[in-house]
Amino acid sequence: MMASEVSDVLSVAPAHTFVLFGATGDLAKRKLYPAIFNLYRRQQIASPFLIVGVARRPHTDESFQEEIINSIHEFSHVTEEEETLLHDFARHFHYQSAHIDSDEEFQQLHNRIDELEKAEQVPDNRVFYLAMAPEFFGTAALHLQKSGLLNGTGFKRVIIEKPFGHDLASAQELNAQLRQVFEEEQIYRIDHYLGKEMEQNIEVLRFANSMFEPIWDNRSIANVQITSSETVGVEDRAGYYEQSGALRDMVQNHILQMVMMIAMEPPSRLNTEAIRDEKVKVLRSLRRYAVDDVANHVVRAQYTGQAMQDKTVLGYREEKGVAHDSTTETFIAAELFIDNFRWAGVPFYIRTGKRMDTKATEIVIQFKDMPKNMYFNQNGGLGPNLLVIRVNPAEGMYLQINTKRPGSDNAVIPVALEFSQESNAVKEAYERLIFDAVRGDSTYFTRWDEVSLAWKFVDPIAKAFRENPQSKLHTYLAGSSGPQASNELLVERNFKWWPVFGQEVPATSLEQYFARKGEAKRP
Ligand code: BG6
Numbered sequence: 001m002m003a004s005e006v007s008d009v010l011s012v013a014p015a016h017t018f019v020l021f022g023a024t025g026d027l028a029k030r031k032l033y034p035a036i037f038n039l040y041r042r043q044q045i046a047s048p049f050l051i052v053g054v055a056r057r058p059h060t061d062e063s064f065q066e067e068i069i070n071s072i073h074e075f076s077h078v079t080e081e082e083e084t085l086l087h088d089f090a091r092h093f094h095y096q097s098a099h100i101d102s103d104e105e106f107q108q109l110h111n112r113i114d115e116l117e118k119a120e121q122v123p124d125n126r127v128f129y130l131a132m133a134p135e136f137f138g139t140a141a142l143h144l145q146k147s148g149l150l151n152g153t154g155f156k157r158v159i160i161e162k163p164f165g166h167d168l169a170s171a172q173e174l175n176a177q178l179r180q181v182f183e184e185e186q187i188y189r190i191d192h193y194l195g196k197e198m199e200q201n202i203e204v205l206r207f208a209n210s211m212f213e214p215i216w217d218n219r220s221i222a223n224v225q226i227t228s229s230e231t232v233g234v235e236d237r238a239g240y241y242e243q244s245g246a247l248r249d250m251v252q253n254h255i256l257q258m259v260m261m262i263a264m265e266p267p268s269r270l271n272t273e274a275i276r277d278e279k280v281k282v283l284r285s286l287r288r289y290a291v292d293d294v295a296n297h298v299v300r301a302q303y304t305g306q307a308m309q310d311k312t313v314l315g316y317r318e319e320k321g322v323a324h325d326s327t328t329e330t331f332i333a334a335e336l337f338i339d340n341f342r343w344a345g346v347p348f349y350i351r352t353g354k355r356m357d358t359k360a361t362e363i364v365i366q367f368k369d370m371p372k373n374m375y376f377n378q379n380g381g382l383g384p385n386l387l388v389i390r391v392n393p394a395e396g397m398y399l400q401i402n403t404k405r406p407g408s409d410n411a412v413i414p415v416a417l418e419f420s421q422e423s424n425a426v427k428e429a430y431e432r433l434i435f436d437a438v439r440g441d442s443t444y445f446t447r448w449d450e451v452s453l454a455w456k457f458v459d460p461i462a463k464a465f466r467e468n469p470q471s472k473l474h475t476y477l478a479g480s481s482g483p484q485a486s487n488e489l490l491v492e493r494n495f496k497w498w499p500v501f502g503q504e505v506p507a508t509s510l511e512q513y514f515a516r517k518g519e520a521k522r523p
């Protein structure tokens with residue numbers, strides 16, 4: 001990894017104890033155990049290491065280890081030859097039942113960890129992962145301190161999941177609770193988008209290629225489009241999602257992180273704080289909308305049901321746990337402006353939604369048009385150059401350029417120069433982030449000032465949604481590309497959303513281009 005100086009030093013996680021609160025939960029099973037197993041099979045965790053699972057329900061070490069093996073079988077791919085390795089891995093796991101508000105049980109947890117560390121000769125380097133609802137972070141932190149688990153000479157770090165608050169005020173409160181116990185440098189706030197390979201690759205693309213940086217500004221770029229569309233609905237998370245909606249669930253964190261990565265200035269050095277400083281500057285320049293102005297720049301919508309092929313898809317209000325008159329947005333699109341020297345006048349269009357037609361996160365950089373009336377445009381077809389960064393689930397990028405349509409005098413067609421990075425070597429986001437936290441690299445975690453500035457941008461929008469009738473809730477059909485109103489955001493400037501390709505890419509050869517158009521190759 002290029003980002004931090006720390007990364008270059010530690011290519012293997014040092015010996016440590018990983019204490020996981022919420023050890024029997026969904027996140028642990030689906031994401032965390034498979035991620036840690038991957039690190040283990042890549043030999044990136046130094047032995048000795050211990051993993052202590054903590055949750056309320058009773059378990060013995062053996063029954064817990066069995067659960068670990070089962071969840072890794074279910075959510076990861078294990079070959080026959082790797083079975084022994086998996087069983088060896090599971091033996092590093094121990095279990096301690098504890099309630100988050102019990103002094104006594106935290107004391108028992110401390111004693112247990114001390115004993116295990118002595119027996120296994122693990123130094124008291126400890127990482128605490130709080131995979132639990134944020135309202136428990138404060139209590140958990142205080143008990144960690146009170147029980148003495150944070151004493152000792154080894155490093156002590158805490159990893160927490162989003163959502164980090166519900167608005168600026170609650171985020172400040174949460175942060176104050178954590179800061180009573182931990183220093184900012186010890187707090188690792190996860191935004192799993194920052195662990196995605198292509199998101200990290202934006203830095204390399206921009207700062208390791210001489211061709212992009214000179215044109216990465218308002219002189220050459222017409223607009224930037226960031227889309228994160230999902231085909232899934234709210235699933236079994238209505239309790240959380242009803243309160244959060246797409247604005248808090250995706251924009252406050254993942255989408256703004258992508259905006260920062262695209263818009264940041266080159267950092268003075270490739271170290272953690274220099275990179276985070278540049279990202280924060282983007283948020284400082286991000287134009288904040290007054291509540292009354294939100295409706296002019298932000299569109300919100302909710303999906304309605306429809307019959308699809310062989311089944312009927314429910315509308316959001318019909319989903320389990322959702323109020324029948326819910327006004328929670330499942331889709332949001334917005335036009336953002338970064339009021340600094342580089343980006344003045346360049347709109348950043350963002351959109352994200354559930355139950356859309358495609359699962360894809362893509363960033364499109366649209367370059368300015370050539371003077372169209374002078375060359376090559378007699379037969380139409382001349383479009384702008386696009387640089388498309390495909391974040392998820394397909395990973396890669398392509399550059400859309402214009403080429404001569406063979407057999408014609410000067411007609412032009414668009415084709416893509418494509419790079420795809422699908423490979424077994426690509427790490428999962430959680431794998432990379434856990435690894436970074438254990439070796440003390442916080443580059444791809446969210447610093448407090450990023451969180452607070454993101455809320456300062458989001459809060460007036462949330463307020464407009466709550467209180468301003470002009471910020472109307474639109475609807476879109478489940479399985480569609482979103483509400484018509486989101487297209488209108490771009491019309492004023494004569495732009496349009498570029499399609500999100502998901503698994504497909506525009507034609508990379510003439511054969512493909514003509515085959516897709518259903519035309520003969522040589523007209
Ligand atoms: C999570 C959101 O942070 O990101 C989910 O809470 C969303 O609602 C998910 O589905 C999307 O992540 P990815 O990696 O699948 O794009």
